[in-house]
Amino acid sequence: MAKVEYAIESGLFSGIYPGSWAVPEVLPAKTDQKRKQLTIGVPKESFYQENRVPLTPDTVQTLVANEHRVFVEHGAGEGARYTDNDFSEAGAIMTYNAADVFRQANYIVKISPPTEKELVLMRENQVLISAVNLGSLSPTHLNHLIKKNITALGFEFYKSEDGSLPLVQMMSEIAGVSSIHIASELLTGLRGGQGILLGGVTGIPPAEVTIIGAGTVGFNAAQTAMGMGARVRIIDDEIYKLRRIEKELGISVYTSVAQSSFVRAAVRESDVVIGAAFKAGGRAPMVVTEDMVKEMKEGSVIIDVAIDQGGCVETSRLTTHDNPTFVQHGVIHYCVPNIASRVARTASMAVSNILGPLLVSIGDNGGIDNLMRFNHGLKEGIYVYRRHLTKKNLATILGMTMNYRDIELLIVAM
Structure with missing residues (x-):
């Protein structure tokens, strides 16, 4: 499946300069790996005043059409004015508590980082896609992910092929x-x-x-x-x-x-x-x-x-x-x-427009482990992998250098 990326120049003092990012560049698939059905979970956000939802009903419909299963917790889209019926009609499997989402899905997709309660619900070897919120990140939080062998992809780190940060850009x-x-x-x-x-x-x-x-x-x-x-x-x-x-x-x-x-x-x-x-x-x-x-x-x-x-x-x-x-x-x-939460529907669509194609690409290429072998932007987005931190600056700041490994070495050792 062809993949669409966008060109955005990066800045220094004041973030990312927009450039001509609206012009898509179509990149051909680079792997012959067998397609994999993903089980994707969207729990309701519990972070204070977080109204966004990472996947909209339209994106859920696309994922289901690509033979993936999407579990959505009751009320997950309320803050962005999406009803349970919207998700159900799009093909989502509705659940009535977060525990069911975490139990049935292998890919957990969120806006905010998981709370302490959600960290307990996470299972071994799951994939977490969410914001990192560097200002509130703690060694305890990361140790939970490391102990459970979670593969964690952060919004703040995920890059397009041109080196830009599309999720940061949109917000x-x-x-x-x-x-x-x-x-x-x-x-x-x-x-x-x-x-x-x-x-x-x-x-x-x-x-x-x-x-x-x-x-x-x-x-x-x-x-x-x-x-x-x-x-x-x-x-x-x-x-x-x-x-x-x-x-x-x-x-x-x-x-x-x-x-x-x-x-x-x-x-x-x-x-x-x-x-x-x-x-x-x-x-x-x-x-x-x-x-x-x-x-x-x-x-x-x-x-x-x-x-x-x-x-x-x-x-x-x-x-x-x-x-x-x-x-x-x-x-x-x-x-x-979190100014973007004021306009939760617009913000949700923006995030969903990026995560949807990424999830389809992960499935088309046999899973996240296979895709990150050749997708440098995805690899840059990973901060916890195979029970190690893969971001040296995080390890240094949080005093966890003993937990750091270069992600390239971890991939080679697979």
Whole structure:
């Protein structure tokens, strides 16, 4: 079966640059391994305020058409407005508790990492496909996976053939677009803002929006804000990325390098600041200091999208969808880490569009062990394999270097 991949350029300071990723490249199958029927399980997400589901009914229908069996727990799609009947009509086998899903499926597909209860339910030799959430990852969690010989594939590590991170890319796009819609609402007087429109109207100037970081989040935030008529400035520490942003969005977007004096001046003049500065595998850089926030207009808005990496604004602290904002120094702060869960249906479709073809490819090639032999992106996505950690940085950070093995050596030893 032909496989579709997308070309996306990778960035540094602020995540992944979108590039021309919408143009597919069809890659021929590289193996003659006998097809394998997969048993796939989708338990209901139990992580707080997680509304997404990793496989939509449309994707389930495709998997079933490819002769795979899909077990879905009752209520798994509720947060994304998918009913049990939607999944049942697509061919899923519905179960009424998570234990049944874990007992019957060999491939467990989730959005959030498994909870302690779910780790207990996992069986020997299962395959886990989910986010890793590096900030909350612990040795205890990994030891559970290692002990049960789980093959674990992480959203944050899985790559396309061109080296991009498609799952991270999609969630970053959604977060970037959503951040501007949230900021627009918070600027209104009803939400404690300045009572202004983001885009302005005839004879009245638009809001000033400063975006810290020219990666995928920043690009999509800028594109959305400009589409609404706002005046947009993007700050990054890489000139070449700013140049590419200007090429993509045109001369109407203003760019600045991430020098302290430029950041201070931009933040002071802004009605909205979007924090989109990320650092791969580490804490987000602290770009906006508390002193800078003190100089902002009363009723202005900060959306710190980088909060799941610690935030790039000094005054940021974690908030939730139930209580998403707080005011400090007269500035409204929005610091919810899983912004994409606000638009759970869109986010679910985005994840499902990536995981569906991957699962079909795994089945077509005789299982994940066979496919990873020649699929470098899949191999890069594996972080636990054959009772070992396969990501050296994880092993080092968590003090588990004795558990680390190069995945190439583990594959050769099969």
